[in-house]
Amino acid sequence: MKKEKLITICICLVFICFAIFIYFRDLKSESNNEEIIVTESPTFTPGFSYLKEEKTSNEEENNSSLDKTIRVYVCGAVKNPGVYRFDPSSRIVDAVDYAGGFTRKASKNYLNLADFLWDGERLIIPTKKQVKKLKKEDGNIITQSVNANSDKVNINSASKEELMNLSGVGEAKADAIIAYREENGSFSSIDEIMNISGIKEGVFNSIKDLICV
Numbered sequence: 001m002k003k004e005k006l007i008t009i010c011i012c013l014v015f016i017c018f019a020i021f022i023y024f025r026d027l028k029s030e031s032n033n034e035e036i037i038v039t040e041s042p043t044f045t046p047g048f049s050y051l052k053e054e055k056t057s058n059e060e061e062n063n064s065s066l067d068k069t070i071r072v073y074v075c076g077a078v079k080n081p082g083v084y085r086f087d088p089s090s091r092i093v094d095a096v097d098y099a100g101g102f103t104r105k106a107s108k109n110y111l112n113l114a115d116f117l118w119d120g121e122r123l124i125i126p127t128k129k130q131v132k133k134l135k136k137e138d139g140n141i142i143t144q145s146v147n148a149n150s151d152k153v154n155i156n157s158a159s160k161e162e163l164m165n166l167s168g169v170g171e172a173k174a175d176a177i178i179a180y181r182e183e184n185g186s187f188s189s190i191d192e193i194m195n196i197s198g199i200k201e202g203v204f205n206s207i208k209d210l211i212c213v
Contacts, residue, residue: 072117074099076125077106090117096125107131152212155193156186166210168203187213 070088072095075081079100086094093113102108105127117123126134153162155177163174176196187193190211194204 070117070119070121072119073122074125075122077103077127078125079103086117088117088119091115092117092123095123103127105129152210154213155190155211156181156213166207168206169199173198189213 068088069085070090071083071085073081073083074095078096079102081099084095084098086098091113092111092115095117096102096113102125107126107128107130110126110131153166155163160171160174160178163169163177164171169177173196176198177193180196181187190208190213191204193199193211194201
């Protein structure tokens with residue numbers, strides 16, 4: 001009887017020791033896993049830092065692109081007048097589109113829609129009524145000039161071919177005369193034509209009796 005009891009106790013002790021061994025083995029395994037996590041966690045930081053750097057880089061790129069844009073005040077016969085940002089390569093047709101398109105009263109053919117925009121420009125889209133009035137006024141001025149000086153070339157309204165008929169005025173000088181009056185307005189006197197490069201006293205004296213304003 002005592003022998004059987006002793007065997008039973010020994011078996012119980014073996015199971016207890018085995019259970020204790022298993023417990024400590026699992027505990028050590030968990031401890032090792034925790035160490036691995038602690039060791040690897042710092043590698044996440046560079047990723048976070050990279051995302052911040054990428055965001056900053058994108059913001060700088062956006063700011064840089066804004067610096068390269070131009071601003072144009074689009075007004076007149078458009079649906080949504082206002083100041084808009086454009087790429088430097090944009091054209092008048094782009095400005096009209098951004099401003100909502102033409103109104104019903106707009107003169108769609110008056111401006112060259114293929115022209116480039118420039119920074120700080122005030123782009124005015126005229127109405128049909130305004131263009132009609134402008135053409136009428138210009139027509140009256142031309143008619144008066146022709147009637148008063150029927151035998152002379154009006155340097156404010158003459159075509160390129162008419163200007164080239166003048167002595168000493170070739171294609172380049174004719175283009176320069178037209179460009180000058182487009183940029184500065186009409187000539188106020190005939191001697192103002194000497195502001196054109198290449199037209200000095202010699203040429204002026206040869207044509208002064210043939211031109212008028």
